[in-house]
Amino acid sequence: MAPNVELLQQKHNLDLHHAPTGLIDAKDIGTPDAHVSRDPNITRLTGKHPLNAETPIPLLMDHGFITPNSLHIVRNHGPVPQNQWDNHSITISGLVNKPVTITMDDILQLPSHTLPVTICCAGNRRKEQNMIKPSIGFSWGPGGVGTAYYTGVFLRDLINEVAGGLKPEALHICMEGNDNTAKGGYGTSITVNRAMSPEFDVLIAYKMNGEPLPYDHGYPVRCIVPGCIGGRSVKWLSKIEVSTQVSQNPFQNADNKVFPPTVLSADQATEENWWTNPDYSVYDLNVNGVVAAPYHGSKVALDDLNKNITLNGFAYGGSNRKVTRCEITLDDGKTWKLADIIDKKSEGDRYASEHYGYDKSKYPESYNQTRYWTWVHWSIEIPIADLLGVQEICLRCWNETNSVMPKDLNWSLMGMLNNCWYRVKLHLIRDPTLSLIFQHPTTLPGDTTQLGNTLPGWMEENQAEATAAASAAAPPKKTLFSADELKTFTLQEVEKHISEDDCWLIYDNLVYDCTPFLEAHPGGASSILLAAGTDCTEEFDAIHSQKAKDMLTDYLIGKLEVKRQASPPPTPPSEMDQVETTKSIDPSSGVVKSYFDPRKWKKLVLQKKEHMSATIRRFTFAIPQDVSQDCILSLPTGLHLFIKLPEDINDTSAKPKMVMRAYTPSKVNTRTIEFVIKVYFPFNSVPGGKLTTSLDQIRLGETVDFKGPVGEIQYLGDGEFNIHNKLYHDIDQIGMVAGGTGITPMWQLIQAALQDSVKRPFMSLIYCARSIDEIIFYKELKQLECDRLRVRLVLSEVPDDGSWTGGTGRFTMEELQQYLFPFSDSTSRLAFLCGPDPMLTHCCLPLLKEAYGDNFCANSVFTF
Template sequence: MAIEYLDSPTSVLSLVTEGLYSPYEASLFTPFTSPNASPKSEPSTPVSEGLFFYPFLPASLDVPTRNGPRLPKALPQLPDNATPVEVAEADRETPDNWVKRNPDLIRLTGKHPFNCEAKLSSLFEAGFLTPAHLHYVRNHGAVPHVNEDIAREWTVRIHGLVQREVTFTVQQLSQLFPIVTLPVTFVCAGNRRKEQNVVRKTLGFSWGAAGVSTALWTGVYLADVLEYVRPKRGQAKHVIFEGADNLPNGPYGTSQRLSWAANKERGMLIAWAMNGLPLEPDHGFPVRVVVPGQIGGRSVKWLKRIEISDRESQHHLHFWDNKLLPTQVMPDQARSEKHWWYDPRYIITELNVNSAIAKPDHRETLIISKRSESDGFYTIRGYAYGGGGRRVTRVEVSLDEGVTWNLATIEYPEDRFREICHTDPVYGTLDLTQRDTSFCWCFWSFEVKHSALLNCNVIMVNASDEASAMQPRDMYWHALGMMNNWWFRVAVNKTEDNDQVVLLFEHPTLVGTASGGWMERMKTSGHDITRPIFGKDVSEGKLPDTMPKAEEVPLTKPDVTRKITLEELKKHDRAQPWFVVNGEVYDGTPFLNEHPGGGDSIILVAGEDASEDFFAIHSAEGKTKLAQFHIGTLVKSGADVPESSGQTTDGIFLDRTKWKDVRLSRIVQINHDTYQYRFDLPRGDQPLGLPVGQHVFVRLRRKNTGELVQRAYTPVSQQGAVGFIELLIKLYLPSKDFPIGGKMTTGFHQLALDDTVQLKGPLGSFIWNGQGAASWKGFDRKVKEVGMICGGSAGITPILQVLRSIFLDALDTETKVWLISTNKTEQDILCRDELDALYVEHGPHRLKLHYILGRAPPGWTGSTGRIDNNILRTEMPRPSEEGIILVCGPEPMINYAVKPGLQAAGWDTEKYLVVF
């Protein structure tokens, strides 16, 4: 049939529903631009600027700097994206080693699967709309790997008790139904669960108060699609959604009542975009369900199938997750008695009303002068949300432990979308002018005098909604720890210092495995934290603990007496993983196919101590199961040296399996944002033990947050140096454009002389053995020509390490090197004096050196701009069997310039390109 041009997607839909065209035939219609668009036989440019006329890929897999279309100034503005450009270190050995994630997100379940939230202060400061890189993530397993070709062919099948079974691509959905955008707040049912876990460990991991995020979601109304397929009246009762994730007990799936799903006022969407961009992989790319007003677990990601049925979903996690069980049912009882999970009375759908205090932040301080003649003010701030489309109508703050309450001022940014209707080719129609439902969080503030804070021991907040539902004073603890919404409390601790009083604010808990907060502190002191009393005299708070005492769960088998050495543990086949918990060795092989997080979660800790991750995630039932796989006790052997000794059998310092302390002895500023840190090893004559081309893991604890962070670095100390290691660190400090800064480099900036950090290694798949011999991915190869590309300040260190080894080796007189160094400005070129000196001595016969600047000063003789195909052809060696290319730099440079350019020059990048 000929392609026709219609004036709106509604026109296409009407033709299909009237039976004039099939869905496939309708997909051949060209999307509209204006009511009077004139048909062209071969349009030279797309007639729509929708997402499907660009590479349909998430920004992290396409152009990281890309943003969604701008919104009118009268509306809340899109957040600033800081789209990650690299795969985080923690993901590199997981099935998600292609997903680029913000390394500053707080991981809640170890390395894999990925579950995280942002720091509460970072989330709150981002504003009403949450950027994708800060949005919380709840995954049950590996993210389905979807490229552009798969995404464009991705289909959603709609079947079951319907008059018309169909299968749509995502683009067909956008052509057949009106495109709409809604602002929706997602909240994990486990938000604030860490507080319940401090009281007693539940079956869930420890979410903080940042398991909540808001975005603009673009797609089509589920109600429109259901109207098209025509559910069979009287039979159809439920709409079942199924994702494409591969889990041990089948894909994730859940369901909605048909009466809710077919009601457009409930706002359910089949969505493909978030904040005007294709969904990120962690958020469901290419298409997902969006269910406003309900817990996040109802919004199925990577949507593949919709079934209209006479019964609710029968998917495993529809029953075995997202339940609010009676408080008297203990975790071990819940897991052993299945009937609790299949009782429909305990299912969680709509959110309950909740609120939290974001300002003051945990460990924030306020200094108040005793002699000040004027009384200053402090503004307490936070968020609140309701469920089921109900509006938060009241937020109250108490400064006297709930005796009296004060009304806070509430800001509803969502209401600004009710004032105007906005249309756009990407967003479709963004119109809340006729909507009364409230599907988004709101922000509240309360201004308090300093004098009032001086007399305050705790700040409490309580919200209520338009159904007059209020947050409870007391915690309703239950086996899953979900929907925790008791009053949020921030303790106010006071110390006097001469003429000043220092107020130190303390949140109830710290997210994930981190320790801290007034709940842990009070529990350690023997107080009943379910009925907390604040202030100096807290002896009255030692009330009888009404929670049943948890029985100690044995982690071992009493008849197992085998002794396993560290050498035996490390040599064991990783495919049949052994791991250690509390000094005992377990064989995870029989449980690989049954593990709820997938077998990769066990393989990742093969040969390692998994105690921290295990206790952070698992309940009493998990501990009971662990005992089944107990095979022995880890013992020291003659080759095992205590970690504190800093020695190994051959005298070198580094150990792949142990963290070891080094002491900061010198800091030298190199340029405006780069410093060189020298760390001393325990002995002045001790070799580091790092092969050329390899890296070390550095671990430190940030002084401002207490958070433990780590990252791989290549030292700049000369090969063969003994007794010390030197690291060149470019600092990414908090700024207006990057308010959170770099987590690791900010930690470096906080270090003082004599502080210690920890090292572990070596790490890496490439080793330069010298005299033209290299090892890559376990295979030896002869190399005569080496191309090197370093991008940005951080890219120089591994390149420099190999470059030195080649030209400082008196026995190597043949290896030739081509080096490209690209930077933003001339001041960003690190180690330039050394590079130039090497060129003077060895160039141009054995060393070619080429500089590229993004912003060049007058008189600059190098290249200006970016790496391109021409530069790679002229400044890199030609492809050869005895050639190799080494590159270190930003991932967009590698993926969008270096790899395509080398391939165009004839290089096989799979065989000859080493990416550090």
């Protein structure tokens, strides 16, 4: 193929070698996106990281047809990769005649095309659905949409010219980016018909509005699927695979679905197999529209009833279907007024031809007249006198198939494709003159009114009123005693009740006898016993939900005596002072003492942090240097420690909200301890792990609070276990199933059992991970494998070079029967599980029950 000199020159002129750079927002400093320049005017919807953002409606309208790159909608599922033009590549494989890996310069050899395309998230306007009933998606307002001119090559040209075309049996084209989310690279698929048809213009783009793609928008290359929801336009494109099946990427099934309203929860969707049903996947956008102006909170004086007021907004749709009309009603649909659709695209085309090199004339007029990949803007003037007595303004839009926005909202579990009438409420006020206030359905962070204060959306206001009414009408929460009847206990009295047979604790100055609940506690009795006899308010709030707090009522026995003091109490000793008082040892005794204390928080210093993958970290903590050398770190095999941190690591208030979780260390030395922990960054509709995201921001030299040990499974050595206070002797075989970072307790157990000198049990480990890069202790496990330890590794994604000899796909009955207990049969065997809850609940435990029966699972299968 001859070099495309013109495009190669453009590459150098535009400096396609680098993503556009600029100022780094302070919000991104200290996050994995600290290299990404972002406009502070965007509205962030899911905290600092990853970025999911929309444009404030006034800004969106101010910029007209073309949305600036810096203000364009962003939907990220994880950290933004730091790709480079010169070493980025795309692998094209599967049912093509010539599988190939191409570079970015290779793409420049093909004819380029520039297309205006509106990208819109399927969750746009989801907050309205969440006001009716929470979905499992975060709350988008109406600004999750933007339009840009994208430059690139058609996907059909790339496959035909570079990969030799498709094989006849090809049905789907699967694409994946090289981002590292909690589920791996984001991926999805579209049909061959859409991908290869000249009617659909699927583009492999490397420029956006005449510039190299910004990092947030897929630098250096992404797919653009016009007319589809934004979730089909894969960013940071690195893999194209042609297949007979839809994409097997986790996001294909776990995202972008519209289920019937009878599917009420993610658990129900899983149990009833809704996720894998392709009939509920979302591809094309539906017709939708928004009233932009008058903006939320705008005030219009009624000082001249002869003047007009201008309403305007935008509308969009999918499937290359033209938006044909936008209508306004002032009487809930009895009559309608037709708005003007403004030819903003012509303005956009002129600007793009002057600044982006867009050449509309290179395409035949039949092409230009049959492409409707972008939004339209609409406008209508209404006499202000017509608004007197009007309670709301409603918008509905139509497309060329006469599909129309429905009057009422249709709720679904994921909150996708909400396109009911857009309703703006009107309120008559006297402030100081007679005026109208315009109130939109929902608001987002930063929305303010012209009155200078925050006005909630009318749906938010309705929800708040309904909640208050329900709270007022609800019967009072049950209590065992009235406030006057509650017995008063002193702190000294509560501190005496610290045993398994007599366990009291304090929460919010009330005293509870939790002894009857010890056996039923999901975290085991030891978790409660750690707090026995103490005020556990902070720790309880750091772990438990409101449901758990409500359960406390059943165990209420009294209230704490609160002594009033005339003068302020003395300053309590610092945490380090407390450490000093507990570490003293008689030097003459020569006895060492464990630094950890199950009833006191101890500080450790972060000594080292290693990135084992995009989301997995190895943290090494050390005893503070000023603590006596007679104190050592020790932990029984199988037990774990609580870690406590502020939920917001930057909260410097006197009492920041805390979060606390239990983790099993991977290695314990006398003065240092290691934890391998997966950082759950926010992704998809999940907000992310509170503790892990805070822990990832801790800097070297800073301290973290630990308490323990705690746990119900302890290996005593020589085939003996203490599990839930029951001894298990002479265990011959130990079968283990681990997923992800669930390997850490297994790793601890394996190392301890291989050191046994009297009785060394046989062990087997089935370890499931997404990819070979996410197998923790891969080399170490291979080195330890011997005649007494068998290791079976199962990957969701295997290397392309054909070198993988382990299991592939999901954990199956075949894997279980062949590898869980691969040694000779024995009656003295136990199985241990540790991994993500869905894996254990929906896969491992059902398979174990089917293979070994309920009795075996009840008595011989345990979960860390």
